[in-house]
Amino acid sequence: MISVLIIGNGNVATHLEKAFLSANTIAVTKISSRKLESIPNAMVTILAVSDDAIATISSNIKNSLVVHTSGSFSMEALKNSTHKGVFYMLQTFSKEKEIDFSAVPFCLEAENDEDYLLLERVARTIGVKIYAVNSKQRKALHVAAVFVNNFTNHLYTIGNDICEKNQVPFEILHPLIQETSEKIKILSPKKAQTGPAIRNDERTIKNHLEGLPKDQRKIYKLITQAIKNGN
Amino acid sequence: MISVLIIGNGNVATHLEKAFLSANTIAVTKISSRKLESIPNAMVTILAVSDDAIATISSNIKNSLVVHTSGSFSMEALKNSTHKGVFYMLQTFSKEKEIDFSAVPFCLEAENDEDYLLLERVARTIGVKIYAVNSKQRKALHVAAVFVNNFTNHLYTIGNDICEKNQVPFEILHPLIQETSEKIKILSPKKAQTGPAIRNDERTIKNHLEGLPKDQRKIYKLITQAIKNGN
Numbered sequence: 086m087i088s089v090l091i092i093g094n095g096n097v098a099t100h101l102e103k104a105f106l107s108a109n110t111i112a113v114t115k116i117s118s119r120k121l122e123s124i125p126n127a128m129v130t131i132l133a134v135s136d137d138a139i140a141t142i143s144s145n146i147k148n149s150l151v152v153h154t155s156g157s158f159s160m161e162a163l164k165n166s167t168h169k170g171v172f173y174m175l176q177t178f179s180k181e182k183e184i185d186f187s188a189v190p191f192c193l194e195a196e197n198d199e200d201y202l203l204l205e206r207v208a209r210t211i212g213v214k215i216y217a218v219n220s221k222q223r224k225a226l227h228v229a230a231v232f233v234n235n236f237t238n239h240l241y242t243i244g245n246d247i248c249e250k251n252q253v254p255f256e257i258l259h260p261l262i263q264e265t266s267e268k269i270k271i272l273s274p275k276k277a278q279t280g281p282a283i284r285n286d287e288r289t290i291k292n293h294l295e296g297l298p299k300d301q302r303k304i305y306k307l308i309t310q311a312i313k314n315g316n
Numbered sequence: 317m318i319s320v321l322i323i324g325n326g327n328v329a330t331h332l333e334k335a336f337l338s339a340n341t342i343a344v345t346k347i348s349s350r351k352l353e354s355i356p357n358a359m360v361t362i363l364a365v366s367d368d369a370i371a372t373i374s375s376n377i378k379n380s381l382v383v384h385t386s387g388s389f390s391m392e393a394l395k396n397s398t399h400k401g402v403f404y405m406l407q408t409f410s411k412e413k414e415i416d417f418s419a420v421p422f423c424l425e426a427e428n429d430e431d432y433l434l435l436e437r438v439a440r441t442i443g444v445k446i447y448a449v450n451s452k453q454r455k456a457l458h459v460a461a462v463f464v465n466n467f468t469n470h471l472y473t474i475g476n477d478i479c480e481k482n483q484v485p486f487e488i489l490h491p492l493i494q495e496t497s498e499k500i501k502i503l504s505p506k507k508a509q510t511g512p513a514i515r516n517d518e519r520t521i522k523n524h525l526e527g528l529p530k531d532q533r534k535i536y537k538l539i540t541q542a543i544k545n546g547n
Contacts (some may be wrong), residue, residue: 136520157520175488177495177510182502188491216488225482226489228524229475232532233489234496235511236539237468242505244464251456257406257447258457258464259501260419264408265465266497270490271413274473279408280466289367289388293459300542301463307538308467311531 087207090125091115092142093133096178097154101133104186108210121145129207131172132163140164150200156227159220160194170195170204173223177234186211192218192226243301282312318438321356322346323373324364327409328385332364332442335417339441352376360438362403363394371395381431387458390451391425401426401435404454408465417442423449423457474532513543 089105091098094117105113114125118134121142130148132139136155143151144164151163152170163169171194178184191208193215195201201217208215218226241262248255268277281289290309294302320336322329325348336344345356349365352373361379363370370384375395382394383401394400402425409415422439424446426432432448439446449457472493479486499508512520521540525533 136517157523176492177499179499179503179508179510182499188494190488190491192488214488214491216484218484218488222482222484224523225478225527226484228527229478229489230492231511231513231524231536232471232478233475233493235509235513235543236535237471237493237496238500238505238509239539239543240463240468240471241500242509244460245500245505247456247460247463251453253447253449253453253457257421257423257445257449258460260421260445261407261461262464262468262497262500263419265468266493268408268410268413269469269472269476269493272410274469274476277410278466278469278473279410280462282462282466286367292388292455293462296456296459300545304467304538304542305462307535308470311535312466312470314531 086110086112087129087203087210088112088127089114089207090127090130090148091133092118092121092124092130092146094118095133095135096180097174098133099180100178100184101131101154101174104184104211111207111210118142124148129172129203136162150195150203152195152204156223156230159224160196161220168196168200170200171218171220171223172204172208173218175226175230187213190214190216192216192223194219194223240304243304246301278312280312282309285313317341317343318360318434318441319343319358320345320438321358321361321379322364323349323352323355323361323377325349326364326366327411328405329364330411331409331415332362332385332405335415335442342438342441349373355379360403360434367393381426381434383426383435387454387461390455391427392451399427399431401431402449402451402454403435403439404449406457406461418444421445421447423447423454425450425454471535474535477532509543511543513540516544 102115105111130151132153136158139153139162146165150168151165152172156173160169160171173192174189176189191212193204244258245255320342322333333346336342361382363384367386367389370393377396381399382396383403387404391400391402404423405420407420422443424435475489476486
């Protein structure tokens with residue numbers, strides 16, 4: 086039995102607790118980051134709090150191994166005097182949607198092999214995709230995640246707006262969105278590219294630009310140019 | 317039995333012929349757009365050629381109903397003197413990947429109800445998602461498709477590049493990409509948005525921008541600003 090303490094109240098903390106509760110070999114406790122007067126002891130303490138709170142909260146923890154779940158902060162952001170590590174799940178968590186942890190990549194880091202293996206055992210109770218990722222790599226992954234998740238989602242928002250403005254259901258675009266996201270498992274995204282930019286189809290590009298509001302036109306122009314430049 | 321003639325040699329023509337061949341109620345023939353000396357007769361003639369070739373090729377066809385498959389061209393781009401229509405499949409077709417036509421939205425347009433119903437019957441032999449979409453709506457959908465498909469795919473390319481540069485496998489991002497594309501079936505993309513831009517997390521944004529090459533930095537800045545602006 087591995088004792089795990091989760092500190093936090095957000096989506097990550099909530100989903101993680103739920104998953105560990107159904108794992109036989111984990112004894113999980115969860116506390117709010119606002120109730121740090123008496124922190125329960127645990128073999129692994131997971132700080133699932135906002136990035137800005139990591140330093141302050143960790144400095145109050147005496148438990149043997151303390152890890153954070155942040156994609157952008159290095160392991161050294163932890164200020165506990167005991168062992169440090171990172172337990173970063175590269176997935177988007179929302180309150181409204183269940184998480185399938187078997188599809189979540191766990192990016193783990195620790196100061197020594199023993200701690201790493203403990204984190205790996207913990208991750209393996211709920212997940213299957215486990216990667217050793219150092220702080221520099223994790224930071225890069227976090228930036229990449231912003232592009233493929235937040236920015237992509239913004240492009241979906243634009244797609245939705247255009248549909249609404251023209252009285253066509255956004256669901257017409259769902260299969261294309263799905264296919265685009267699945268194609269890259271078979272082809273590299275560079276090879277998978279299609280459309281007016283890669284074809285240098287200036288007439289279609291001009292045609293598209295004419296109908297767009299200013300903010301959307303800027304994005305259209307910039308990404309079209311980037312596709313043409315090949316980077 | 318409905319006779320269908322496909323004119324074209326590209327991915328759309330190839331995938332479409334294959335699908336019709338397995339439909340019991342369709343007699344399909346396919347010819348190259350370079351062999352127009354003797355065009356076989358057919359109830360529906362589908363011009364699956366590049367946009368620029370639509371006018372010239374259609375002007376040579378005497379068959380009763382001629383449709384094109386272009387997202388960006390209007391029905392009037394056809395120059396046959398018989399009936400016109402559009403048979404636009406809003407999906408990305410590549411040589412290397414099979415198409416599941418049951419997931420493809422068919423956007424149909426015709427000059428009269430009889431022709432529309434014939435196109436619908438043809439589409440229904442291979443598909444299930446069928447929409448009446450006029451030329452203005454189709455043009456808007458085509459622009460939206462560029463955002464959610466080509467531009468999204470470019471963001472995947474950037475994600476891939478960042479991974480390669482940092483020696484982490486791109487597959488770590490696949491589940492996030494998948495989840496992002498599926499979330500919007502449950503939540504609107506606007507509501508689904510997460511990340512540093514929507515949180516106004518200036519420290520993370522600054523941190524991310526510092527490590528990016530110029531072209532990627534421009535895209536990061538512009539989309540971050542658009543997310544902050546809420547459009």
